[in-house]
Amino acid sequence: MSVALALPTRRVEEWKYSDLAHALGEAGFGDETARVTIGAPPAGIEIFALDEPNRPDWIAAHYGKLRGNPVSAISLAKARGGIALRVPKGRKIADALSLEFSGNGHARALLVLEEGAELTLLERVGPETRNSGLEIVIGPHARLDHVRISPAADAVQVEEISVKLARDATYHGHFANFGARLSRTELEIAVEGEGAEVELSGVSVLSGERHADVTTHVAHDAGHTRSTQLFKKVLGGRTRAVYQGRVTVAHGANGSDSRQSAKALLLGDRAEADLQPELEIFADDVKCAHGAAVGDLDADSLFYLRARGIPEQEARHLLIHAFLEDAVDGIADMTLRETVRGAVAAALVAVTA
Amino acid sequence: MLDIKNLRVAVDGKEILKGLTLKVEAGRVHAIMGPNGSGKSTLSYVLAGRSGYDITEGSITYNGEDLAALAPEERAARGVFLAMQYPVEIPGVTTMMFLKSALNAQRRSRGELELDAITVLKRVRAKAAALNVSEEMLKRALNVGFSGGEKKRLEILQMALFEPSLAILDETDSGLDIDALRLVAEGVNSLRTPERAMLVITHYQRLLDYIVPDRIHVLAKGRIVAEGGKELALELEAKGYEQIVKDAA
Numbered sequence: 001m002s003v004a005l006a007l008p009t010r011r012v013e014e015w016k017y018s019d020l021a022h023a024l025g026e027a028g029f030g031d032e033t034a035r036v037t038i039g040a041p042p043a044g045i046e047i048f049a050l051d052e053p054n055r056p057d058w059i060a061a062h063y064g065k066l067r068g069n070p071v072s073a074i075s076l077a078k079a080r081g082g083i084a085l086r087v088p089k090g091r092k093i094a095d096a097l098s099l100e101f102s103g104n105g106h107a108r109a110l111l112v113l114e115e116g117a118e119l120t121l122l123e124r125v126g127p128e129t130r131n132s133g134l135e136i137v138i139g140p141h142a143r144l145d146h147v148r149i150s151p152a153a154d155a156v157q158v159e160e161i162s163v164k165l166a167r168d169a170t171y172h173g174h175f176a177n178f179g180a181r182l183s184r185t186e187l188e189i190a191v192e193g194e195g196a197e198v199e200l201s202g203v204s205v206l207s208g209e210r211h212a213d214v215t216t217h218v219a220h221d222a223g224h225t226r227s228t229q230l231f232k233k234v235l236g237g238r239t240r241a242v243y244q245g246r247v248t249v250a251h252g253a254n255g256s257d258s259r260q261s262a263k264a265l266l267l268g269d270r271a272e273a274d275l276q277p278e279l280e281i282f283a284d285d286v287k288c289a290h291g292a293a294v295g296d297l298d299a300d301s302l303f304y305l306r307a308r309g310i311p312e313q314e315a316r317h318l319l320i321h322a323f324l325e326d327a328v329d330g331i332a333d334m335t336l337r338e339t340v341r342g343a344v345a346a347a348l349v350a351v352t353a
Numbered sequence: 354m355l356d357i358k359n360l361r362v363a364v365d366g367k368e369i370l371k372g373l374t375l376k377v378e379a380g381r382v383h384a385i386m387g388p389n390g391s392g393k394s395t396l397s398y399v400l401a402g403r404s405g406y407d408i409t410e411g412s413i414t415y416n417g418e419d420l421a422a423l424a425p426e427e428r429a430a431r432g433v434f435l436a437m438q439y440p441v442e443i444p445g446v447t448t449m450m451f452l453k454s455a456l457n458a459q460r461r462s463r464g465e466l467e468l469d470a471i472t473v474l475k476r477v478r479a480k481a482a483a484l485n486v487s488e489e490m491l492k493r494a495l496n497v498g499f500s501g502g503e504k505k506r507l508e509i510l511q512m513a514l515f516e517p518s519l520a521i522l523d524e525t526d527s528g529l530d531i532d533a534l535r536l537v538a539e540g541v542n543s544l545r546t547p548e549r550a551m552l553v554i555t556h557y558q559r560l561l562d563y564i565v566p567d568r569i570h571v572l573a574k575g576r577i578v579a580e581g582g583k584e585l586a587l588e589l590e591a592k593g594y595e596q597i598v599k600d601a602a
Contacts, residue, residue, distance in 0.1 A: 299404075303403050304440070304441040304443075305455070306425035308429055308459075310454055310455055310458045311424075311462075322443055326445060
């Protein structure tokens with residue numbers, strides 16, 4: 001197979017805030033295959049290792065079909081192995097499944113939810129330099145709750161998560177990100193079935209000189225679909241957060257409803273936020289709203305809390321937590337919500353120290 | 354308890370208070386009345402320690418201590434409470450959680466033991482009923498979506514909970530209808546004790562029908578221009594500020 005495997009440069013519009021080639025240096029991502037492992041799988045999930053022969057039809061039907069960007073094409077070409085998971089028709093899995101990308105190199109995973117299936121997925125990522133691709137196919141009336149936590153790392157990490165939703169399918173994704181030398185999370189969401197619903201939220205809490213780029217593309221290809229996006233960033237030191245969010249509403253996708261919001265709190269003197277929500281609408285009778293805001297803590301709120309006896313440092317913490325709260329409280333699974341809150345609290349200590 | 358001497362305060366380089374002198378003893382309720390722009394809110398903010406209010410001359414002594422040298426949170430822990438004219442809305446912090454954080458921060462600062470959530474909840478509930486503050490309000494984000502009356506009732510609930518020695522009420526009557534005003538005033542009156550001093554700042558005489566002060570001071574252009582007993586409020590109502598200020602000159 002011959003593929004043009006060049007990394008994008010900053011001259012490519014979508015990568016102008018994240019200089020991947022520079023961050024990686026000459027070594028690039030290398031040729032290794034990174035690991036994809038899962039925790040004890042709850043009963044009812046089918047698992048298939050992608051380096052084994054005789055892939056079943058459901059993998060052939062879906063694997064490698066959703067790649068959206070050139071970096072993802074590289075992981076597809078180079079990764080040997082990986083994992084494919086399927087939740088069969090009508091199975092509602094109560095316990096969360098954990099999946100982890102670790103090690104250096106390229107990695108791929110595929111998750112298929114058949115009609116009416118339900119799953120909660122906790123995705124973890126190791127601190128190494130890696131290019132991962134996660135494809136998610138959600139069948140009619142199926143629902144996936146996805147929480148991804150990427151701890152602070154000094155590596156270069158790119159992950160494309162591409163999701164396809166059928167009729168009345170639901171995808172809720174939360175992305176807690178604590179930054180890396182370069183971190184890019186790209187969400188490529190194809191809302192293909194009528195009545196499907198997508199809720200994306202995320203927090204980035206960055207200290208030191210870390211970077212976190214969340215780039216999303218939500219394509220409303222069918223009518224009466226809904227999507228919301230809420231991304232909040234708290235930036236200390238000399239960090240940089242990027243949000244590029246593009247929503248497209250295709251011809252005929254009438255009655256679609258989309259909202260996107262990105263906000264950043266700049267606490268570091270040399271922190272930078274680049275927030276770019278964007279809309280392309282080709283349909284009628286569509287409700288779309290988008291907004292972005294960058295600022296510091298509100299002085300009136302800070303005075304109010306202090307005048308009630310709360311010391312300045314504690315008051316600042318309270319307001320930062322409050323700022324992030326609405327991006328976290330949408331996580332449906334209580335245990336995962338608390339896990340994210342814990343990770344956020346720990347990361348904030350480094351930001352405000 | 355509170356001894357303000359020849360206080361001059363500037364905001365953004367512009368002098369707002371121009372030599373204000375005022376003494377308030379424990380157990381007394383003093384009212385500060387004055388037209389818009391007279392410096393009423395500046396006085397309340399400078400007492401609570403808001404930044405941006407520069408004391409250029411004079412002193413504020415509170416229980417023998419230089420109040421101006423203390424951070425806002427230190428003043429609160431020592432018993433200074435300002436019921437604000439415009440309480441802020443803070444999404445993401447529930448009212449109950451805020452009350453617990455504030456109460457425990459004050460206790461910690463005084464070297465007292467912190468209270469657990471249940472104890473705080475019981476104390477809050479015991480005060481909330483009389484002020485018609487519902488359980489539902491306590492669960493909501495602080496002041497978010499509260500009506501003007503609800504915000505003011507929550508300010509008075511905090512005053513009841515924190516049990517300050519010196520309570521400053523900044524335009525607590527503004528934006529209230531007569532029923533809400535009565536409720537808030539009853540709450541304030543129930544907190545009058547021989548140990549507690551209050552400074553009631555208001556534009557209108559109306560509030561003083563319900564919270565009857567021991568002494569009234571008229572503030573105009575940054576100075577106290579007239580002083581008297583509670584009957585001064587009625588005179589103001591009849592004559593208007595302009596005449597009183599003129600008479601004083």
